[in-house]
Amino acid sequence: MKIWKRAFVASLGISAALTLLSAPVGLAADKQENPQLVLWMDHPAKEKSWNNAFPVGNGRLGAMVFGGVSEEHIQFNEDTLWAGKPHDYVREGAYDLLGKMRDFIFAGNAKGAEALAGRTSPTFLSDPIRQLPYQPFGDLHLTFPTQGGESYRRELNLNDAVARVTYESGGVTYTRDCFASFPDQVIVYHVHASRPGQVTFAVGMSTPHKESEVRVLGSDVLELSGKVQPDGLRFDARLRAMATGGTISTRDGQLVINGADSATLLLTGATSFVNFQDISGDPARKADADMQKLAGKTYEQLWDAHEEDFHNLFDRVRLNLGHTGAADKPTDERVAACRTGGLARDPGLATLDFQYGRYLLISCSRAGGQPANLQGLWNADLNPPWESKWTTNINLEMNYWPAEVANLGECTAPLFDLIDDLAISGARTAKEQYHAGGWVLHHNTDLWRGTAPINGPDGVWPTGGAWLCYHLWEHYLFTQDKDFLAKRAYPDMKSASQFFVDTLVKDPRTGWLVTTPSFSPEHGGLVAGPAMDMQLIRALFDSTIEASHILKVDPDFAHQLADLRAKLVPDQVGHFGQLQEWEQDLDAENDNHRHMSPLWGLYPGAQFTPANPKIWSAANVLLKQRGDGSTGWSYAWRICLWARADNGDRAFSQLSDLLGKRTLPNMWDLCGPFQIDGNFGACAGIGEMLLQSQQLTDGQRGDPVIELLPALPKPWAAGEVSGLRARGGFEVAETWQNGELTQATIKSLLGNPVDVRYHGHDVRLTTQPGGTYVLDANLGSH
Ligand code: FUC
Secondary structure, three states: OOOOOOOOOOOOOEOOOOOEEOOOOOOOOOOOOOOOOEEEEOOOOOOOOHHHOEEEEOOOEEEEEOOOOOEEEEEEEEOOOEOOOOOOOOOOOOHHHHHHHHHHHHOOOHHHHHHHHOOOOOOOOOOOOOOOOEOOOEEEEEEOOOOOOEEEEEEEEOOOOEEEEEEEEOOEEEEEEEEEEOOOOEEEEEEEEOOOOOEEEEEEEEOOOOOEEEEEEOOOEEEEEEEOOOOOOEEEEEEEEEEEOOEEEEEOOEEEEEEEOEEEEEEEEEEOOOEOOEOOOOHHHHHHHHHHOOOOOOHHHHHHHHHHHHHHHHOOOEEEOOOOHHHHOOHHHHHHHHHHOHHHHOHHHHHHHHHHHHHHHHHHOOOOOOOOEOOEOOOOOOOOHHHHOEEOOOHHHHHOHHHHHOOOHHHHHHHHHHHHHHHHHHHHHHHHHHOOOOOOOOOEEOOOOOOOOOOOHHHOOOOHHHHHHHHHHHHHHHHOOHHHHHHHHHHHHHHHHHHHHHHOEEOOOOOOEEOOOEEEOOEEEEEOOOHHHHHHHHHHHHHHHHHHHHHOOOHHHHHHHHHHHOOEOOOOEOOOOOEOOOOOOOOOOOOOOOOOHHHOOOOOOOOOOOOOHHHHHHHHHHHHHHOOOOOHHHHHHHHHHHHHOOOHHHHHHHHHHHHHHOEOOOOOEEOOOEOOHHHHHHHHHHHHHHEEEEOOOOOOOOOOEEEEOOOOOOOOOOEEEEEEEEOOOEEEEEEEEOOEEEEEEEEEOOOOOEEEEEOOEEEEEOOOOOOEEEEEOOOOEO
């Protein structure tokens, strides 16, 4: 059995009879609101501060709620509204350059190779060289007669997934709730007044797209329709008003609600996108059909359905890191306090950040929708930063790091659908540009599933698909779902492996097998065999080999992969004891690059363990040398890495810097501009500090291993968590005091055996499906 995170700690071999409980794993499983799970401010978002507004989303439709009193603004998105149309980005004839680029690289002339991956023809880059941007959809503008507004508060309540504005005016309390319902596929906006007949407002629609119009349909519906220029996707949204009491009328293209007790707006929206090769859909019909489905439903029914759906996902994990008086302040002030070390005095903010990550994933990644892009699904810009695409050399993957451990495995569905598409478009790129079988993805993709290298030489990085396949395998490790493995994961993994079988070449300088041309993500120049590529391919081959054993298929292919794996460039230790980023020892001691690519094998991979002290120590040397993060996501990656290195205080310092230096008042992450990956990376990192699990794959899989509280930082001396998931099919709860575990509860979902570790203690549990096992700090049973 492979040893995880432990060099020579002998198993204590405890086989004590363990208490088998039938109670569910959880803290007090009440339905009460947790006031700690609320982001709030005492002022609206300024009109120009889109990213100060609060986000709601149902995985497909998203909205940003600004919270103005007399003028409310709600900007909204639908996740298939992108620029462009079906397009194959493959560069014809690129293959002719491949051999030349390889020759240049092996001759030590990276510049020669890079000249063939530039903007001028001939180039190995995609056609065209850039991919296309995600688009905003539209805006709702609400005008209320109220001026001022006392006792103002706007909040994003994570307990109920609702953006709420409350204020008083003229002795009346107004409440406005906005949520995005997954079951009803609608954005709902509800206005309530404490006194009857006091709800009066007008609402209009607009869009930044030039080719568009707003029409009044009947007496209570607006339609916003248009097309992304020049000849792209068509879109259509419907806004319907319902009121209790009062009247609804139309005026100047707006809906006017007058003197109602309460009023509800329903917003549906759709585009002509069918799939990445077909945009023949009818958006008007879909937006209308979605609206028709709501006919006869009351606001309360919509609320209840939304609550049931959201709670089913969100309530699975409870976290309490303690809270102090600092938690009583508005969220923007709490975030600002992190600039001066405030996180250590405000553990509740870390809890909020963790649960916000879970909230955001539920809000932007649900079955049937697109995966979370660089901005999740929220975007107000026709030209968003990096096109708000899916960048696959860290960002898209980081978005899904928390999914399994934070018990939101279902939210991976859009990612896996994307991978299926990429296996199709990536097969064309493999064939045309590499004369290879299988599929390849470089460092970005868009709605049209571009897979060819883009932008410049740093786009020539062929292991994006290998990395995405790791998520398929991880989903299997967490769920042990053989049907998923056979039908969804293995075909994509096998085909991704095939690409490398066909394209790995022998480096004449070293004799090792390498990817080339390649790039260690955004660092250095074009090279052969960067460490990250080798780690990704080892992970891909290992998991494909193991899947072939589990599924009892393709034994010859598995042998072939094992043979090639042994010839890949190994992880190497360089001149200052560091794990090398490149095949050659080129690392500089003053380099703190944002990408932590050579440490992929530490996190999210699981290739470095103390069982191999040489590589474990080199990885730690590099981690230390790289210092603090810079972009939000680079801090987030470092949180996860330090957690894996069992250093909770260093992980905490990166979290503290992320919140203090790279976080907006609404707790969104900043790359430079808003980019959501850091939110998800931080969520995963906090999870990793509290619980780690592995089921190592190197052709000889051992039992799952769970490590309790592996990287608890000093400021979180007491706390409790429940509902975290572990590989092998477990749900784990932990409580701790004075920095020490007091109790762990492990629910076995599938009945697998598991090796549980804490501070040098080690116990092997033989479990029954559904069994719950309670352990004390010595891992003795209760
Ligand atoms: C990668 C990063 C950048 C940015 C971009 C979207 O290229 O290196 O910092 O996050 O993705």
